[in-house]
Amino acid sequence: MKNPPNYLVRSVDHALQLAVMLQVEGPFGVGEAARRLGVAPSTAHRLLAMLVYRDFAIRREDHLYAAGPVLSLGGSSQSRTALLRSIAMPHLAALVERVQESANLQILSGDHVRFIGSVECTRALRVGNREGMVFPAHLVSGGKVMLADLPPERLDALYDPEKWGDRLDQRPNLAALRRELRNVRDRGFAINAGKTESGVTAVGRAVRGEDGRALAAVSVSMPTSRFSRDRLPELVSALSLTARDIEEEMGGAGRPAPATAPYGS
CATH class of the missing domain: 3.30.450.40 (GAF domain)
Structure with missing residues (x-):
């Protein structure tokens, strides 16, 4: 049985949501990430940059983010x-x-x-x-x-x-x-x-x-x-x-x- 923790760490929750989006939905940009999370684009950019740093995401030449080696699924x-x-x-x-x-x-x-x-x-x-x-x-x-x-x-x-x-x-x-x-x-x-x-x-x-x-x-x-x-x-x-x-x-x-x-x- 799952119940949300008493003290939700919002930035961690947002990063995990982005990781799931990358894994199951495919590439998206900073604007889409910000819209889905309800945060400023600058916040979404920082979250995505950390996912890239930890290999959960990659930043493509078209500036979209895609699943990195940690999350990669078949196309x-x-x-x-x-x-x-x-x-x-x-x-x-x-x-x-x-x-x-x-x-x-x-x-x-x-x-x-x-x-x-x-x-x-x-x-x-x-x-x-x-x-x-x-x-x-x-x-x-x-x-x-x-x-x-x-x-x-x-x-x-x-x-x-x-x-x-x-x-x-x-x-x-x-x-x-x-x-x-x-x-x-x-x-x-x-x-x-x-x-x-x-x-x-x-x-x-x-x-x-x-x-x-x-x-x-x-x-x-x-x-x-x-x-x-x-x-x-x-x-x-x-x-x-x-x-x-x-x-x-x-x-x-x-x-x-x-x-x-x-x-x-």
């Missing part, structure tokens, strides 16, 4: 994740408008999920930004809907006791997990009721690729005091609309543009 994975996030963010914002709760975009990374996009609602009592955070997949609503979509042999491989080493005490009971994931498949959504943060409840739904497999998940998170089973139809419906819109746009982005008819034809 195809990086560009795909960046495309997914850029398409999804406006739809997350629309989801927040619909339900007045915070919304997130997650991807599966082994037996964990990474939050690659987050939009906070404006209510005084709300769940904060989760972007860049990593949680065990079997505990998170979005993680559950993505795990539920895996072939049985892939699920077995993820939770093979031999791979967990000194984390064996954190490994879920696989028989119980399979039963829960069957329910998730039947319902089409998953709930996380305080498993990763006390007082927070989340509902998640898969975002599917053109092959029908889950490529990501969208979720809404709220204080448990505002959640009730009566809200589920509204939340699931809103998540379904958001997932559908992201899926349609991702599908269009992956297809070649139609040929233009010759003039005068």
Whole structure:
């Protein structure tokens, strides 16, 4: 279970957010970094310079910053994740408008999920930004809907006791997990009721690729005091609309543009 530290060191938090952006989204400039963090360009420049110094980033000839040796990922994975996030963010914002709760975009990374996009609602009592955070997949609503979509042999491989080493005490009971994931498949959504943060409840739904497999998940998170089973139809419906819109746009982005008819034809 994760709770924010009592004394948040803002500059460290900002540097870590930038590192995650570099790793999962690809190159960006000082202006974009400043906008995303809500800081002055001079502050963003200093943070990026320190990431370069420690090999978390490199500064390219076009003055954009990219992931350095410490963070480097394969180019195809990086560009795909960046495309997914850029398409999804406006739809997350629309989801927040619909339900007045915070919304997130997650991807599966082994037996964990990474939050690659987050939009906070404006209510005084709300769940904060989760972007860049990593949680065990079997505990998170979005993680559950993505795990539920895996072939049985892939699920077995993820939770093979031999791979967990000194984390064996954190490994879920696989028989119980399979039963829960069957329910998730039947319902089409998953709930996380305080498993990763006390007082927070989340509902998640898969975002599917053109092959029908889950490529990501969208979720809404709220204080448990505002959640009730009566809200589920509204939340699931809103998540379904958001997932559908992201899926349609991702599908269009992956297809070649139609040929233009010759003039005068």
